[in-house]
Amino acid sequence: MPATLDLPAVRRFTDDLTERLRRCDNGEGSICSNLDQMINHYVQLFGELRTCVNDWARSVFTSRIEFDQEVENVLKAESRYILRRAKQIAAQGRAMGEECFALEGLNALHFHIADFDYLLENWVSPRRSVSPAPRLRTSTEVELHMLERLKRLPMLSSDWKPTDPEQFAFFKKQRGE
Amino acid sequence: MPSPTPIPLVPIRTAPGEDDYQFIQTWQFADQPFYEGQVKRLLQNDIPYRVLFSFGLVWTYRDPDGNIVGFGTLDACKEYEQFTGGKTHSYIPLLAVNPAFQKRGHGRTIVEHLVAEAVLIAQSPADFSGLLFLDVYAANQGAITLYTKCGFVSLNSDSPLLDPQENNEPYIVMAIRTAVKPE
Numbered sequence: 001m002p003a004t005l006d007l008p009a010v011r012r013f014t015d016d017l018t019e020r021l022r023r024c025d026n027g028e029g030s031i032c033s034n035l036d037q038m039i040n041h042y043v044q045l046f047g048e049l050r051t052c053v054n055d056w057a058r059s060v061f062t063s064r065i066e067f068d069q070e071v072e073n074v075l076k077a078e079s080r081y082i083l084r085r086a087k088q089i090a091a092q093g094r095a096m097g098e099e100c101f102a103l104e105g106l107n108a109l110h111f112h113i114a115d116f117d118y119l120l121e122n123w124v125s126p127r128r129s130v131s132p133a134p135r136l137r138t139s140t141e142v143e144l145h146m147l148e149r150l151k152r153l154p155m156l157s158s159d160w161k162p163t164d165p166e167q168f169a170f171f172k173k174q175r176g177e
Numbered sequence: 178m179p180s181p182t183p184i185p186l187v188p189i190r191t192a193p194g195e196d197d198y199q200f201i202q203t204w205q206f207a208d209q210p211f212y213e214g215q216v217k218r219l220l221q222n223d224i225p226y227r228v229l230f231s232f233g234l235v236w237t238y239r240d241p242d243g244n245i246v247g248f249g250t251l252d253a254c255k256e257y258e259q260f261t262g263g264k265t266h267s268y269i270p271l272l273a274v275n276p277a278f279q280k281r282g283h284g285r286t287i288v289e290h291l292v293a294e295a296v297l298i299a300q301s302p303a304d305f306s307g308l309l310f311l312d313v314y315a316a317n318q319g320a321i322t323l324y325t326k327c328g329f330v331s332l333n334s335d336s337p338l339l340d341p342q343e344n345n346e347p348y349i350v351m352a353i354r355t356a357v358k359p360e
Contacts, residue, residue, distance in 0.1 A: 053230065054231070058230060058231070061223075119229060122193065122225075122229060123229070124193070124222075124226065124229060126226050126230065129226070130215060130218045130219050130223050131223055131270055132312060132342070132343070133256040133312050133350075134254075134256050135342070136340060142336055142338070143259055143260075145333065145336060146260065146333050149332045149333075153354045155356045155357060156328070156353075156356065156357045157357075158357065158358040158360045160296075160357050160358075162290075162296070163185075163290075164293060167294065167297060170297055171297060174297065
């Protein structure tokens with residue numbers, strides 16, 4: 001993860017990610033010496049990229065940084081690149097899985113592929129939040145006052161239950177009833 | 178005036194870009210000067226952000242005749258982490274009743290559904306706070322009354338916060354515990 005989310009830092013992060021993908025695709029080193037390891041490595045890199053994208057979006061949303069179109073372009077390009085390669089790896093994994101053995105990371109890889117597909121298809125550029133909660137910080141004095149009230153908040157009563165039938169069924173399951 | 182008997186509603190998940198989401202963006206709300214177009218701006222900006230980059234969920238609610246009578250949103254985030262020891266917590270960014278179907282008790286049904294969803298979410302991960310937050314403009318007395326009826330408590334009604342981006346209109350933070358007392 002980049003320490004800051006400005007363009008040079010994000011570029012360094014995505015360049016490093018691309019390089020690790022390239023080495024993995026070429027089977028360099030011991031990390032990706034077989035398909036199973038390759039899949040797991042892709043899962044890890046997907047996770048790192050998603051964390052970076054989310055952190056950048058949140059920083060814009062909470063007004064910690066200004067929106068930078070170039071940063072967005074870099075992150076989207078990297079997302080497209082890893083997604084395209086991951087789909088090929090997943091296809092290989094499915095073919096191998098049918099023939100001989102189950103690949104442990106394949107489900108996780110499919111999850112990330114679906115996630116990035118959805119993300120890119122529905123992408124909206126993050127902007128500063130309309131609602132105040134993400135942007136504004138309360139003073140220490142007000143915070144202490146609010147904390148005091150929070151401490152006194154009661155729990156939901158023991159006979160509380162959801163009124164929606166689906167939620168109620170899930171609630172009972174969670175409680176082992 | 179007695180509260181209307183609530184009609185059961187069917188919650189249906191939706192997301193930005195889907196037909197139901199586009200439909201709720203067409204509703205005409207009577208705006209106060211300080212939050213002119215705010216519901217629409219939240220639907221255009223904040224909710225898509227929360228769905229794509231956070232854990233935002235959106236539901237529309239249908240009555241027995243199939244009308245979409247309202248919508249609700251929920252996120253798992255850190256907007257009020259100063260009160261949760263840094264833990265992620267549930268947060269209601271926005272909910273609304275279709276202006277054509279107001280004064281029928283739907284608001285309460287929607288809030289109760291969102292609270293229940295937050296209860297279910299809070300059961301799972303260990304590092305998740307058992308608190309659900311929302312914020313509301315102090316002038317929006319109707320909403321504050323509704324949330325209070327649903328068990329929310331105002332944390333700063335005597336010292337409202339000011340939002341310079343919305344003409345310094347005072348707002349308050351409300352919260353409810355999502356943990357159920359053991360039997």
